[in-house]
Amino acid sequence: MSHPLDLKQGRVEMAHGGGGRAMAQLIRELFLPFMESPALRAGNDGALLARPEGRLVVATDSHVITPLFFPGGDIGSLAVHGTLNDVAMMGARPIALSAGFILEEGLPLADLARIAQSMGEAARAAGVPIVTGDTKVVERGKGDGLYINTTGIGVVADGVELGGERARPGDHLLLSGTLGDHGIAILAQRENLAFASDIRSDSAALHGLVATMLDAAPGLRCLRDPTRGGLAAALNEIAGQSGVGALIREAAIRLRPPVRAVCELLGLDPLNIANEGKLLAISPPGESARLLAAMRAHPLGHDAALIGECIADPHHFVQMETRFGGRRTVDWLASEPLPRIC
């Protein structure tokens, strides 16, 4: 038996991905204690899951964010939340997660342990076990510390039919909270914007909120989490899928003052900025009042608001009534203004 891993001074070495004793030790001493689950502990090539009732949803997401640690979270918690949210946006109850790690030689084991712990805590808080995993190591200089891929499986109850193609003219658009917190928190940290140091990422798992919403509004048409590309991309995607237009009101969209200040200063449009703990819901008009009340009663939706409607438009444009009273197109982002935010 070798010495235990040095979680204070040690670093990731090529052998940690080599399939030998060093890799087994890394998994046993670093990952397992934080990500305890019976399937993971069994140590097989895959996880055996009982067959659930209902239809299955699978979603996957790779995380390459720099910096690895940021106000409001880290790459580990983000990797859990991001995939759980993709599963939840299908109306599903997530039941299992996988985690694949690509580590760069030289990454401090202390950082890796902190990230593994944060991942384990996020999964436990969400009530979803990490059931299988994988670890590879690449040479120094070939990665940014680490990348994490997570895949989630969820179950959709009978009668729940959500999809971006289901929006109809007249449907109401509801947003669960403030915009831009994640993208601006990352940018502020990367660019050392001292005045924006109190902006925290909104990274959070939304499946609890989604369950509440499905109870309140069984006729819900579509959910989407406005991550990369922001609300503008989410709305344009749905408009295209459903063949409708959308009209939103700038005055109904909430921004935290420091987020707004950074957007003003750097000339960024908050509608293009990524979020990791918000959702856009499309509901038939008759159910939106009840839906909004249910969202506001949930801690992750207390700033929820009705922000606009779907409209008939053969060109599928998304438009916004500005605070000023005029209208403008809300377009996709033309190029990537913020590299590596998720």
Place this chain on the structure above:
Amino acid sequence: MKFVDEFRDGALARGLAATVAAEADPARDYTLMEFCGGHTHAITRYGLEDLLPRNIRFIHGPGCPVCVLPVGRIDNAIELARRPEVILCSYGDVLRVPASHRTSLQRARAEGADVRMIWSSLDALRIARENPSREVVFLAIGFETTTPPTAVALQQARAEGLANFTVFCNHVLTPAAIQNILESPQLRELGSVPLDGFIGPSHVSAIIGSRPYEYFAEEYQKPVVIAGFEPLDVLQAVLMLVRQINAGRFAVENQYTRAVTREGNLKAQRLVAEVFELRESFEWRGLGEVPYSALRLRPDYAAFDAERRFNIAYHAVPDARSCDCGAILRGLKHPVECKLFATACTPESPIGSCMVSSEGACSAYYSYGRHRAPESPA
């Protein structure tokens, strides 16, 4: 938010727009050119055309630094960037400007050229200090607003004796471009393009002051109102122009008194004069050769002049044939009148430079005003 909300007040905007509607003569059109891309951006982003009466028409002028940079200069920059010893630094939008042979700085970077996007001229200095064995070239572009920071970088480089830093200077001058537009045959003789007044530059005027416009207003009998970039600034400037036009006046008025004086920023002007001198002529995209419209480094700074160090030879390159950027930059055409607009030419794959920068008229209309021209495809 303090100091921002005051200039975005919807109720004030509706009040100003109602005054414009009450005072504008319904029997005539008011054709106003906003010179600056910043104004174009504000007009489209806040939907100002929805608030104003239909006979107030905006012509979007050439005040977008990325848009007026001719293809030949981008070709020069790409040639420089492809030299193995060179690190080429520039502001973000420049990287996407289409150059000859379907290339761009961004594409050159993907093919291995060392091209870096920077936020400030001082970032280029830092890169030069950090890479003493490489040649760091700052591709400097912009109007009078971005010229002083380039001058500061050059002074600092000289003070430090930074031998591996040079500037490829493409700084241009606003008054020369306005005069060129006013002297264009379409405007002066044919009268095919009506132009009743100018919304004058905002930040540029903070540097050069309002005095340089007095000559145009007098000589060409066109009113100029210098305006800030906030939407209320633009509305107030429109009202001031309508009043001048109704009264038959053609004065230079200053709406943007919180930043602009008649004399401008004398310290910045002195700084620029120490480092730069006038070029006899410079090519502008859309306007062609414009006399005394650009700056180059003074002989004192020859050691920091990329054009001298790398013997850059300029070759003018015509625009893509079906692209109407030239006509759009002179106000002869509206973006949606170009055949390529939103079809072959989009912000993702721009053909003309007006589609590249967010201050370009085509990009502003594509991103914020496309719902107004639904005949073009989504």
